[in-house]
Amino acid sequence: MGPNSVFLSLFLLSLTFTILLPLYSSSSLPTQNSTDLISKTCNQTGDYYFNQTAAYDFCVASLESDPRSSSGDVSVFVEILIELASSNVSHTYPYIYQLYNETSEFVMKDRLSVCLKMYESMGRELKEAHYSLSIKNYGGVIDNMGYALDDTVTCAEGFYEPPVRKSPFSQQTSVLEHLCRITLAIDNILVKGSF
Template identity: 30%
Template sequence: MNHHLSPSISLLILIIITTSISSFNISHASIESTCMTATKTSPNVNYDFCLTALESNPKSHSADTKGLAIISTELTSTNATSTKAKIEVMLHHAKDQAIKSILKTCADVYSEMMDNLKFSMDALEGGRYADAVTYLSAALTEPGTCEDSFSEKGVNSLVAQEDKDALDLSAMALAITSSLG
């Protein structure tokens, strides 16, 4: 039995391996360059946060800029859904009327954010980038509205970290989507 590979098979394997390695490097560079562009165009985007967030999704390593915009919008949507669920649990257990009122406002705000993110995703997937930017811009304001509800009543925020994460993710998604044209 002959265990030698023909030269053409060996060459094909070498090409596949080389292409796979260079594809990974190109996509990783794409994540880095996308985050670099996002930080240059928006003072609200932190490079390390952007890199960590995008690299948390395995699909980002093979995604182009549109794919990274979709992934960042999905990450923002997941965060908004989780935050709204947390707010609803707190609302259910709250005894103080002022806290209930604030949490109700925050729940409503995150519902609006989730709607805007869904509309943005639909627009992104349909190549309507200007519409996606409009919806992401609206989503970006929502975490601040929740935070303002606490500060207006002189109450420490119960979801400060969640609001910050939502703001950071929204800013990242908006900056990446804005770069699409």
């Protein structure tokens, strides 16, 4: 991922946060202890991510964007990331649907059709991941986030199949992929029971 892709991904993530932040109280800012836990937690994301520095920065920005991160609880971090991924899906799906309805070119319509199915599936999987987290079934979180990640990759890779087409929402899909990967890495802390 080049510097422009990272910048654009972070821009899209900040746009997502702008949408989500009004939903939460902004009265609590991360404390030093929660900042230390965020840092320690995000350092674990390199195990599941191809670029540890980008993963760490993306993880910290994602978690610190939500005032609930100040609670200093790893399960809250996973919840925040699942909700960010869900928000991404719920904002991107209507855009894909609109593109699908407006596109007459067969190959592009086919690619969009696959992505519509994958995003529908991701919506269900993210709800299941959230439910699994609520009952402390951390293995269920891993399963459902893994399925969501697979769906994200399936959608993205479809545009690279011949004849190649440029995805009109590749940045949203990239952000979603990063959120899934980071959530998997952090949820693994809960599965192991420790850092």
